[in-house]
Amino acid sequence: MLARTLSLLLGAFMALSAVPAAAEDLGRMQAQFGNVIYQLYCVACHGQGGKGDGPAAAALATRPADLTTLANRNGGIFPVERVTAAIDGRVEVVGHINLAMPPWGRLFAHEFEAFPEGTILEALIARRIAHIVAFLQTLQEE
């Protein structure tokens, strides 16, 4: 319920925020949205700082990934596409069967079920994941 209300609010705000904004403001705003989503859906496993030490982590067979070293583990470049696919989870990343991590794309699709299946729904899911990815980029350690 909270999530539903929140996503409607976010949707409304995003529609209003089509006003031109400086690129860095936009980036910061996206990361802020991403932070809200992260607090709702990710923090239990990945932890407040993204280290993979959330309160639910101990109960899992697979340790949640450390999300602060995504860039570091990829030669210093944040792997936007791979991370986007890992979060979405609906398309299997080659050689990477990920059963430990919920397929968020599918869950977000349920949340946006008021929208018709197709382009708009996919755009909403993609935008939400992009916001999360923007937030994860702010967590990267040198």
Ligand code: HEC
């Ligand atoms: C139920 C616990 C749980 C929740 C909730 C969860 N994750 Fe995960 N996540 C995992 C586990 C466990 C892994 C490691 C999977 C593996 O190693 O195959 C993982 C892996 C990942 C990866 C891949 C990292 C890498 O090194 O390639 C990303 C990115 C990620 N999670 C982001 C998120 C985001 C964003 C959210 C919230 C929308 C989230 N996770 C919510 C458990 C969780």
